[in-house]
Amino acid sequence: xxxxxxxxxxxxxLFCKEQFDxxxxxxxxxxxxxxxxxxxxxxxxxxxxxxxxLLKLGGLEQTKESVRDQRTLPFLESLFQDLxxxxxxxxxxxxxxxxxxxxxxxxxxxxxxxxGVVYSLLFxxxxxxxxxxxxxxxxxxxxxxxxxxxxxxxxxxxxxxxYQQHNHVFEDLVGSYxxxxxxxxGGGTTTFGAAYVTGNTFDFYGVPPQMGRGIVPEDAAPGAPxxxxxxYKVWTADFAADSKILGKTYLIDGIRRTLVGIMPPxxxxxxxxxxxxxxxxxxxxxxxPVDKLVRLWTVGRLKPGLSLAVAAxxxxxxxxxxxxxxPKEYPEQFNVNVQNLVEALVGNFKVxxxxxxxxxxxxxxxxxxxxANLMLAKATTREREIGVRVSLGAxxxxxxxxxxxxxxxLATLACLVGCFFAYFGLKGxxxxxxxxxLPDEAVIGFNPxxxxxxxxxxxxxxxxxxxxxxxxxxRGSLQERLSGSGKNVNTPSGHGPFRTALVIAEVALSVVLLxxxxxxxxxxxxxxxxxxxxxxxxxxxxxxSAPPERKDTIEDQKLFFDQALPRVKALxxxxxxxxxxxxxPVSGTYSDVTVPxxxxxxxxxxxxxxxxxxxxxxxxxxxxxxxxxxxxxxxSSRRVIVxxxxxxxxxxxxxxxxxxxVKFDWFDKLAGAPHxxxxxxxxxxxxxxxxxxxxxxxLPEAILPYTILARxxxxxxxxxxxxxxxxxxxxxxxxxxxxxxxAIDTGNLQDFLAEDSYSEPRFNLITxxxxxxxxxxxxxxGVFSVMAYSVSLRTHEIGVRMALGATQDSILKMxxxxxxxxxxxGLVIGLLVSFxxxxxxxNQIWGVSVTDPLTFFSVVVLVALVGFTACIxxxxxxxxVDPVIALRYE
Numbered sequence: 001x002x003x004x005x006x007x008x009x010x011x012x013x014l015f016c017k018e019q020f021d022x023x024x025x026x027x028x029x030x031x032x033x034x035x036x037x038x039x040x041x042x043x044x045x046x047x048x049x050x051x052x053x054l055l056k057l058g059g060l061e062q063t064k065e066s067v068r069d070q071r072t073l074p075f076l077e078s079l080f081q082d083l084x085x086x087x088x089x090x091x092x093x094x095x096x097x098x099x100x101x102x103x104x105x106x107x108x109x110x111x112x113x114x115x116g117v118v119y120s121l122l123f124x125x126x127x128x129x130x131x132x133x134x135x136x137x138x139x140x141x142x143x144x145x146x147x148x149x150x151x152x153x154x155x156x157x158x159x160x161x162x163y164q165q166h167n168h169v170f171e172d173l174v175g176s177y178x179x180x181x182x183x184x185x186g187g188g189t190t191t192f193g194a195a196y197v198t199g200n201t202f203d204f205y206g207v208p209p210q211m212g213r214g215i216v217p218e219d220a221a222p223g224a225p226x227x228x229x230x231x232y233k234v235w236t237a238d239f240a241a242d243s244k245i246l247g248k249t250y251l252i253d254g255i256r257r258t259l260v261g262i263m264p265p266x267x268x269x270x271x272x273x274x275x276x277x278x279x280x281x282x283x284x285x286x287x288x289p290v291d292k293l294v295r296l297w298t299v300g301r302l303k304p305g306l307s308l309a310v311a312a313x314x315x316x317x318x319x320x321x322x323x324x325x326x327p328k329e330y331p332e333q334f335n336v337n338v339q340n341l342v343e344a345l346v347g348n349f350k351v352x353x354x355x356x357x358x359x360x361x362x363x364x365x366x367x368x369x370x371x372a373n374l375m376l377a378k379a380t381t382r383e384r385e386i387g388v389r390v391s392l393g394a395x396x397x398x399x400x401x402x403x404x405x406x407x408x409x410l411a412t413l414a415c416l417v418g419c420f421f422a423y424f425g426l427k428g429x430x431x432x433x434x435x436x437x438l439p440d441e442a443v444i445g446f447n448p449x450x451x452x453x454x455x456x457x458x459x460x461x462x463x464x465x466x467x468x469x470x471x472x473x474x475r476g477s478l479q480e481r482l483s484g485s486g487k488n489v490n491t492p493s494g495h496g497p498f499r500t501a502l503v504i505a506e507v508a509l510s511v512v513l514l515x516x517x518x519x520x521x522x523x524x525x526x527x528x529x530x531x532x533x534x535x536x537x538x539x540x541x542x543x544x545s546a547p548p549e550r551k552d553t554i555e556d557q558k559l560f561f562d563q564a565l566p567r568v569k570a571l572x573x574x575x576x577x578x579x580x581x582x583x584x585p586v587s588g589t590y591s592d593v594t595v596p597x598x599x600x601x602x603x604x605x606x607x608x609x610x611x612x613x614x615x616x617x618x619x620x621x622x623x624x625x626x627x628x629x630x631x632x633x634x635x636s637s638r639r640v641i642v643x644x645x646x647x648x649x650x651x652x653x654x655x656x657x658x659x660x661x662v663k664f665d666w667f668d669k670l671a672g673a674p675h676x677x678x679x680x681x682x683x684x685x686x687x688x689x690x691x692x693x694x695x696x697x698x699l700p701e702a703i704l705p706y707t708i709l710a711r712x713x714x715x716x717x718x719x720x721x722x723x724x725x726x727x728x729x730x731x732x733x734x735x736x737x738x739x740x741x742x743a744i745d746t747g748n749l750q751d752f753l754a755e756d757s758y759s760e761p762r763f764n765l766i767t768x769x770x771x772x773x774x775x776x777x778x779x780x781x782g783v784f785s786v787m788a789y790s791v792s793l794r795t796h797e798i799g800v801r802m803a804l805g806a807t808q809d810s811i812l813k814m815x816x817x818x819x820x821x822x823x824x825x826g827l828v829i830g831l832l833v834s835f836x837x838x839x840x841x842x843n844q845i846w847g848v849s850v851t852d853p854l855t856f857f858s859v860v861v862l863v864a865l866v867g868f869t870a871c872i873x874x875x876x877x878x879x880x881v882d883p884v885i886a887l888r889y890e
Contacts, residue, residue: 032050032053035052036053083405083409086406089406090410093378096374097410097413099374099781099785100371100375101417102417103778104367104371104414104418104461105421106363106367106418107360107366107368107418107774107778108461109419109422110360110422110770110771110774111361111363112425112450112454113422113426113429114357114359114360115357115360115450116422116426116444116446117353117429117430117433118357119453120445120447121342121346121353122342122353125442129204129207131341133302134300134302134340135299135301135308135311135344136297136299136338136344137153137315137336137337138151138337139151139152139153139319139337140335140336140337141331141333142333143331143332143333151337152329153297153298154177154296154297155295155296155298156294156295157294158326159329160173160175160198163318167314167315168314169300169314169315170300170311171301171303173299174197174198174200174201174204174205174298174299174300175197175198175278175299176198176201176272176296176297177278177295177297178195178272178297179194179195180192180193181252181253182252182743183250183251183252183274184250185250185251189741190743191545192234192274193272193273194252194272194276195270196276197215197275197276197278198278199216199217199218199220199221199278200217202229204301205267207264207266209229209262209263209264210232210261210262210264211262212246212261212262213260214229214260214263215260215261215275221279222281225258226255227257228250228257228277229259229261229274231263231274232264232265232267233265233273235262247259247260252274252276257276266441267441268440268441278294278296308339308340309338312337319334342439346439348843351840351843352844355844356764356767359516359767359768359771360771362509363509363774365505366505366506366510367461367778369506369509370781370782371410371462372502373502373503373786374785377499377786404463408459411462411463414462415459418458419446419454422454423446426444426445429444429767430444433763434755434763499786502782503786503822505826505829506778506826507783507822507825507829507867508827508833510826510863511827511830511831511833511834511859513771514772514775514776514862515834515837515855516768516834516838517769518855519838519841519845519848519852520764520841520844520845522847522848523761524761526848527758527847528758532688532689533621533622533686533688533698534585534621535620536753538720538721538724539717539718539720539748539750540718540727540749541718541748541752542715542728542744543713543744543745544713544714544735544743545712545742545744546712546739546741547741550741552710554710556710557714558635560739564735564739565577565578565716567734567737567738568718569718573726574719574721575718576718577717578613578614578615578718579612579615579706579717580610580615581610581611581713583752584690585691585753589666590605590606590666590699591608591664591665591666592604592664592666593651594663594664595651595652595662595663596678604700606699606700607690608664608666609702609703609704610705610709612705613633615717616642616685617719618717618719619688620719621686623684623685624685625683626682627682628683633705637705637707637708639677639679639680639708640680640682640704641679641680641681641703641704642702643657643683643685643702644685644686644687644690644698644701645686645687646697647702648681657681659681661681662679662681662702672710674709679702679704717749724748725748731746732744776862776863783822783867783871784873784874786822787818787819787870787874788877791875791878811875811879812879815874815878819868819871819875820868823864823868823871826863831856838850
């Protein structure tokens with residue numbers, strides 16, 4: 001109790017100082033009166049009684065100080081004094097305060113925002129049980145490059161069961177495959193991306209449902225009642241978060257299923273919006289058509305303490321055994337890799353995230369250099385004040401503590417503003433993060449971890465910036481401090497070289513950031529300027545899905561398109577329309593090709609497109625020789641094809657491809673497709689992009705009449721003279737007029753291409769460009785502040801020079817020469833570092849050399865111009881110095 005009372009008294013004396021002093025004064029007065037009364041009773045005169053009482057107490061002020069030391073917290077009290085004094089100083093220098101706070105806040109905000117992105121995407125992307133031990137299996141063909149994208153990460157049901165039941169390194173394995181399903185609720189039909197999952201999936205991930213229950217193993221058993229689980233976003237967006245829908249039955253792909261659960265927002269397993277149980281029984285697998293063979297994306301949770309390498313070695317043994325049962329599924333030479341789930345989903349994008357994190361670290365260093373320079377300059381102007389404090393008895397620790405208190409205040413202000421910048425920075429970055437490259441479960445936001453990081457970063461960087469000025473302040477000769485004013489000292493300051501080095505470092509670091517941003521800009525421009533071989537502008541698409549229970553024949557599809565295409569073409573603003581099988585340029589089907597009389601050891605993979613006669617006009621493909629598909633070819637299902645240059649050159653290098661015949665082996669595996677059928681080449685079109693647009697060489701491609709084969713997937717493409725999005729409602733209306741049961745997903749081909757192929761380079765460009773722009777702004781502030789301070793220090797010298805006849809031009813040249821020396825040194829160092837760092841972003845650069853001369857030259861010119869702009873105003877001010885005033889000495 002005594003300890004608590006003493007602690008309370010100490011805190012009360014600290015925060016209620018005036019009241020404490022009043023009570024202490026009253027208490028001492030009472031003690032004096034009591035001693036006086038005792039002395040008077042002892043026979044002393046009133047004067048003697050008072051004097052004796054005061055002598056016993058040892059002096060009122062001395063006693064007060066002693067009591068304060070015993071009852072208060074001296075360290076905290078002096079710290080509060082320092083903070084109050086620092087606050088007054090910062091208020092007296094609003095320009096310095098605003099510049100320092102804004103500079104640090106920009107660095108802290110950008111770094112905290114980028115840290116938030118990296119943390120959310122790489123370290124805490126999943127809300128699942130044992131998320132750090134989740135891993136995927138892939139089979140790598142040793143004849144292919146590691147980054148060729150040919151690794152197999154999906155397995156047939158029998159393979160999955162073998163891996164699940166006979167491995168020794170995973171606690172459990174789950175599998176899923178994606179599909180598009182049609183949901184009918186009585187008010188209409190809607191298509192959703194769904195995931196068929198193994199019965200143990202929901203228990204495996206360990207996330208409790210928002211409502212109801214998840215899928216259990218019994219749901220995946222043969223003959224179990226059909227059920228499904230809904231995604232939180234679908235529940236809120238499409239069903240208005242109505243809790244009454246739980247337990248209702250909906251028609252999904254012709255099967256009545258009961259909704260048994262709704263999952264929380266971050267549960268996004270398999271990328272599904274709906275989850276349906278997957279029957280793994282042998283009967284179910286055997287009934288799957290060949291062209292719809294189920295391939296399961298497999299995820300396992302490693303047993304505690306096991307490494308990925310150990311897991312890979314164990315699965316390798318299983319894979320070698322499965323080769324005997326499934327020889328076509330495994331390459332001749334392969335190995336098994338087990339990847340962390342984050343690595344598997346993020347891929348190469350992780351490298352760019354770390355590069356951007358490094359970029360903001362450089363930005364933070366620039367900001368710290370700027371603030372350190374400002375505080376060093378401010379410390380120099382206070383040298384006389386520091387000298388007076390030292391002469392009055394202030395010790396080094398007391399001085400350092402007082403100066404660090406100013407840094408503490410700056411840290412607090414910079415933290416508040418930096419958190420503001422980080423909050424909106426995270427919103428901006430999350431809006432530009434490319435879709436389909438990151439886990440759906442990841443949530444980028446200003447969470448407690450990011451807040452803690454921002455606070456720690458703010459205080460550590462600001463205190464670090466204030467350490468050099470504080471150490472400088474307690475060093476040096478007391479006589480020199482008292483004999484001159486910090487602002488008119490003619491001799492160079494002891495920390496001048498350090499300030500110069502900071503400016504050079506700022507310029508060099510900004511060159512590194514600008515070079516990286518410049519290369520990414522050039523790469524993005526090159527990427528968006530490439531000739532695709534077709535014109536995606538002003539093309540709308542409508543992806544069509546018929547009810548699954550309806551097995552449309554070739555005649556059914558032909559009848560549908562014969563009615564739908566004329567209606568779409570007749571719409572005002574539609575120039576041409578066509579039927580197609582895939583969305584160019586990155587989707588489609590592939591087949592090995594047989595050429596009569598020619599053998600080959602390696603597969604001749606060729607991309608296939610099924611379309612109507614208007615395809616070439618709509619896509620604006622350029623015919624080189626022969627002819628394109630005609631209406632009669634489509635109507636009669638003639639076995640003719642149009643090929644691209646790559647196919648003609650690769651399969652018929654020294655022959656005329658027109659009239660040649662090829663066979664597509666894929667057709668021999670499909671029910672309803674022409675088997676052992678040879679197709680005659682009737683035309684050759686110029687190469688166009690039919691793969692990743694960043695791959696310069698297109699794949700061989702053959703374009704066939706869509707009436708050759710009945711497919712579930714159908715697409716209508718239409719070229720328009722009006723904005724495509726404005727015609728989408730009318731297109732949907734015309735298609736539904738032909739078949740109201742068709743589900744339609746519409747869009748703009750140019751937007752689809754931008755999202756699919758350009759979103760990641762655009763993200764890299766926007767983020768790196770923003771960081772480089774902030775760095776350039778900070779360099780301007782840094783160079784300007786140092787040059788302005790340098791001119792202020794040399795005011796007396798400049799006055800002497802002008803009094804002795806120096807012209808304004810010579811003064812201007814003298815000041816600018818110093819600024820250019822700093823900038824030139826920073827440019828040289830920055831260019832050397834830039835050449836070294838380009839290898840870290842080499843895999844993000846396309847269409848331009850990582851040592852592109854134009855980029856490096858542009859950066860040099862830009863930094864030189866910015867540096868000149870920052871120097872010109874202080875230099876101009878130097879030419880306006882009045883010699884009479886400058887020579888007036890304090």
